[in-house]
Amino acid sequence: MPNIVDRRKFLTTTAAGAAGASIAVPAVASPAIIASNPVVEWRLVSSFPKSLDTIHGAGDTFAKALGEMSGGNFRVRVFAPGELVPGMNAADAVQNGSVEAAHTASYYYWGKDPTFAIATAVPFGLNYRMQNAWMYQGGGIDLMNAFYQRYNIIGFPGGNTGTQMGGWYRRQINAPEDWRGLKMRIGGLAGAVIAKLGGVPQQIAGGDIYPSLEKGTIDAAEWVGPYDDEKLGFSKVARYYYYPGWWEGQAMLHFFINMDKWNALPKHYQAMVRSAATMADIGMMTRYDLQNPAAIKRIAIGGAEPRPFSEAVLEACFKASNEVFDEICAKNADFKKVYEATLAIRGEDYLWFQLAEHTYDTFMMIQQRKGLV
Template sequence: MDRRTFITKAGFAGAGAAAAATTLAAPAIAQSNPKITWRIASSFPKSLETIYGGAPDLAKMMSEATEGNFTLQPFAAGEIVPGLQAMDAASSGTVEAAHTVGYYYVGKDPTWALGSAVPFALNARGMNAWMYHGGGMALYNEFLGKSGLIGFPGGNTGTQMGGWFRKEIKTPADLQGLKMRIAGIAGQVLSKLGVVPQQLAGGDIYPSLERGTIDAAEWVGPHDDEKLGFQKVAPFYYYPGFWEGGPTVHFMFNKAAYDGLPEHYKSLLRTACQATDANMLQKYDYLNPIAIRKLVANGAQLRPFSPEIMQACFDATNELFASIETTNADFKKIWESIKAFRKENYLYTQVADYPFDSFMVSLQRANKL
C-alpha cells in the first residue's frame, strides 16, 4: 500500500471513530447534566436594568454551560414576592434563589449588612478581596446557614453617592432635624447626628422631595439616579455615600437545593456568580461617567461632604458598632474580620493606587487627558 492510500484510509477510519465516539458520548453528557429548573426572586425592578440584570446574566451563563439543562428563571421585585422579601422566599424554599442585598434585612439582625455594606468599611475591590480571599465568604455563609441559605457575591455598584439634598449641608449642625430617605445601619448612624431617617419606596422619593415631605434622599449612583430626575427638586448631589463604599449584591440560594446539585453544577454556579459579580461592577464603572455628565448638564450641583461631617459620621459609626458588638456575637466576629483586613487594605492602597489615581485626577482637572 502506498503512503497516500494509507493516509486517506486512515483519515476515513479516524473520522468514523470520532463519529462513533460522539454518538456514544451524547447520552453520557445528557445524563451528567440533569434537567433542573430554579426560580430567582430579585429585590430589584427591571427598570434598574444594571443591578437587576445580574439575575438574567447568571441564568444565561448557566443555560449555555449546561446545554439548556440548568434553567434559572428570574422574577423582578413584586412578581413573586416583594423585593424586600426575596431572601425570605429563598430561605423558606418558596424559590430556590434570591438576588438581593444583605443590608435589606438589618431589621432581623444587623449582621446581615456586613456581607453587603456598612458605613466606613471597604470599597468594591476591598470587599471582593475580603470575600474571596480574606475569609469573608466563609464567615458570611456561616451566618447565612442559620437561615438555611448559602450565598455568593453577585454584583457590586461601586461606591455610591451620598444623595440628593434640597439645601447645602456644610457642617454636622446642618444635619439636625433633616428628614432623609435612608434606612438600615446608615440611618442609625445619621440619626446620632440629628437626621430623621425615612423609609420610602423608590417611586415615592421624587414626589416627597418635591413637596418637601423629606429634605434629602439617597438612592444608588449616577446611572440609576439620572433616570429619576431628582436634580429638579433637590439639586445638591453629595458624595461619597460613606455607608456604601462597596455594596455587594448576593445570590442567596436555598441551601438544601444547592446541596442537592451535582458537584459540577455547584462549580458552574459559583463560577457564574463570580463572573456576574465582576460584570455588574464593570457596567457601572462604564455607565456612571456618562450619567454624571448628564446630571450636571441638567442642573445637579456636585458637593463633597465636608471633612467635619465625615469625621462626625465615622465617630458615630464606631459608637454604634461598639454597642452592637456587646450583644451580638455574629456581628462582632464578622466585623472584627473586616476591620483587620480594612487596616491592611488601606495601608497598601495609599502606596500605589491612591497616588496614581490622585495624579491622574489632577491631569483630568487640568484638561490634560
C-alpha cells in the same frame, strides 16, 4: 528530527491508528450531555426594578449564564419586585422556600441581625477591591455563609456598585447639625448612624423613592450613583447631590439560595451557580464604571449641584459610626466576629494603597484636570 513529509506521514498514520484502536476516546454524544444535566427550574426574585439595567440586569446575567452552561437545562426565571414578592422581602421568600433564589442586598435585612449588613457595606468600611479581597481570598464568603445558614440560605457575591454618591437632598448639609430632623431614605446599618446624628432613617424600595421625595415624605435619599440616579429622575425633585457615600465605600449584592434547593443540586450545577454569580458580580461593576462618567456630566449640565460633604461632616459621621459599631459589638458576637475580620484588611490595604495606588491615581487625576488625558 523528521522532515515535513515524515511528519505528515506520522500524523496521518497516528490518526488512522487511533480511529481503529479500542482505547480511543469516543466522541461524547449529545444525549449523554443532556442526561448529566437534569432539568432544574428556579424562580429568582429581584429587589431591584427592571428599569435599572445594571443592578436588575445582574439577575438576568446570572440566569443566562446558567442556561448556557447547562445546555438549557438549568432554567432560572427572574421576577421584578412585586411580581411574586415585594423587593424588600426577597430574602424572606428564599428562607421560607416560597422561591428558590433571590438577588438582593444583604444589608436590607440588618433589622433581623446587624451582621447581614457587613456583606453589603457598613459606614466607612471596605472599598470595592478590599471587599473582593476579603470575600474571595480572605474567607469572607465562608464566614458569611456560616451566618446565613441559620436563616436557611446560602449566599454568593452577585454585583457591586463601587463607591456610591452621598445622595440627593432638598436642603444643604453644611454642618453636622444639619442631619437633625432630616428624614432620609437610606439602607442598611447607615440608618443607625443617621439616627445617632439626629436624622430619621427610612428604608424604602428603589421604585418608591421618587414619589416619596416628590411629595416631601422624605427630605433626602440615597440610591447608588449617577447612572441609576439619572434613570430614577432624582434631580427633578432634589437639587443637591452630595458625595461621597461614606456609608458605602462599595456595595456588594448577593444571590441568596434556599439551602434545601442548593443541597439538592448536582455538584457540577453548584459550580455553575458559583461561576454565574461571579460573572454577574464582575459585570455589574464594569458596567457602572462605563456608564457613570457620562451620567454625572449630564446630571450637572441639567442643573443639579454635586457637592462634597465637608471635612467636619465626615468627621462627625465617622465618630458616630464607630460609636454604633462599638454598641453592636458589645452585644452581638456574630457581628463582632465578622466586622473585626474586615478591619485588618481595611487597615493593611489603606497602608498599601497609599503607595502605588494613591500616588498613581492622584497624578493621573491632575493630568485629567489639565485636559491631558
